Amino acid sequence: MVRRIAVPGAGERIPEEVENTMTRRTISVLGAIALTLAACGGGGGGGGGEGADNPTTATVEAGAERVAQPLAPGRYRLTIQEECDDYTIAITQESGPPAEDTGEPFSYEISNSPIRIVFVNDVPGGTFFIEQTNTDCTDWQLDLARVSGG
Helix, strand or coil: CCCCCCCCCCCCCHHHHHHHHHHHHHHHHHHHHHHHHHHHHHHHHHCCCCCCCCCCCCECCCCCCCCCCCCCCCCEEEEEEECCCCCCEEEEEEEEECCCCCCCCCEEEEEECCCCCEEEEEECCCCEEECCCCCEEEEEEEEEEEECCC
């Protein structure tokens, strides 16, 4: 079945109910886009300065010696690979400038997240301990990769 839609000619006006529907649909789509962008986080962070020449990736896995990892400033994607019922990921700053918003050393923690890829914002340049802190969880790997900033 072919459905024909009347298109207004020159000088004719689109009926008000069609006009409102198109406006509501447009607003809904724009609202969804805005929410998506807000959920992904804003811009980068960290900026230049101390640690700008540090690496932009780090990988830590179960059984590795606890060593502070150098990281350049920016926004990082943290990929969590684990086979545990209970875990806590902690990123704590050993050295470098303090976090801009608190003036304290940078720290980030997440526990038992169903989402295996998370974003860590506003990481200042410096060295960081990146670890999974539950000793009962023995099969895990953490990958950090900078996505913006610096």
